[in-house]
Amino acid sequence: MILKERTKSITHRVLESLNFRMNLPVEEQLKYENQVKGWAGEKQFDFYMSQFHQSGLVLNDLVLNYRDTVFQIDSLFIVNDSIYLYEVKNYTGSYFYKEDSFFTESGYQILNPLRQIDRSVTYLQNVLLRLGYRFPIHPMVVFINPEFTLYSILPNKHFLFSSQVPKHLSALSNQNFLIKQEQLDLAHKLKELHNEDYRPDNLPIYQLGQLKKGILCPICFSLSHTDTRQNYLCTACKHKEIITTAIERSIKEFKLLFPDNLMTTSQIYEWCGKNYSKERIRIILKKNYQSHLSRHMTYYSEKSPSKVPLFDKIP
Structure with a gap:
């Protein structure tokens, strides 16, 4: 059951509008292209979720606040008294994972998605405690693009590659769970806490x-x-x-x-x-x-x- 559909972020919508109404600077144009690519990856993940979500509750694109910190969750799946938290990445090409860092094939270091999702888990756990819930959280970084390759010495249980997504979601949905009132109440509370008006500080500067x-x-x-x-x-x-x-x-x-x-x-x-x-x-x-x-x-x-x-x- 999808309780919150995916919507484009304010950053995406602002850049999209500006892209067709003015000549965006190169840096902002790259940001817009990344937003488009990220959106395409998330919609691909939604396609898989739409086939296997019958047993649980799905909330997409949650923007939540904990104290003075804002954090974003690509997809949340509540099932069997557990929460699955998905960070979707639409990377393409070859990457290397070593010493807890991510590198492109040309050697550039990028933000480690595991640190991103660990941050979200920490804040989400605190939000759950504040609401009176103690559900376990299972974080997963989803590399949704089949043209992505990650070279690593050791496998990581928190990584989910494109070819593994259907099997992972099927395994969850094939278990016959009933949606409990406690789960539904939590899902509605999280949806109510969603900050749909959040505007990040790094939006481009423009005049009418x-x-x-x-x-x-x-x-x-x-x-x-x-x-x-x-x-x-x-x-x-x-x-x-x-x-x-x-x-x-x-x-x-x-x-x-x-x-x-x-x-x-x-x-x-x-x-x-x-x-x-x-x-x-x-x-x-x-x-x-x-x-x-x-x-x-x-x-x-x-x-x-x-x-x-x-x-x-x-x-």
Whole structure:
């Protein structure tokens, strides 16, 4: 049972948007390419998980806080009173593991994924204790790409290679476990603790005036489109959607890139490339956001969320 689907991180989404709206510096372009590659690897792991997760609870892309520290978990699998923590790496090529360090074939040292996952295990254990749980945690570094080779003197039980993933997940799912209420409550609590608004400090610096205006296609990221009375049509890939949906999506992109800016009708009118009337944009903002009057200006913010039950019960 997947309780939390995978979503792109704020870093990924910001870099993705900037990549098609400005000329990214080389360093930021490399970061974006790494985000795309990492996302592809995680989606491949999700494909395997979708076939073998029936016996447990899956939470993807958790961003959690412990005291003043933020840590991220690629995938969490709760099964049989145990927690399996997966760190997914989409490395390609040949690597060497020696003296607790990772090296590329050309000799460059990279961050040891075992240290990354050990850090996550430490913080997760503390979060579990704070919530009142003592489940054992089994950490696994998943090298998801079949074109990855690791040369090492000794095998490591925490490494899981592409060819081993189906067998590993099948072995877990073939055991007939019942999902207990305690496990479900823990999974919901972890999902509730997920920090979906976390913005790392190393995001690129950019200004509104630097960015191309208009609505990006959600498929090919082109800014070129034509409209009928009701529909937006990308001229590059022929993606079609209702104009209102396209504007709503572009508003969310603006809020992602400029979370501290006041969101006004005029601002969104400019952001959408002046392709749609201010009245049309005002209607969409009024429908989806809370309006505020400040002197001679009306701006919009998120509506207060309605209260819903925190945890579900097993029927």
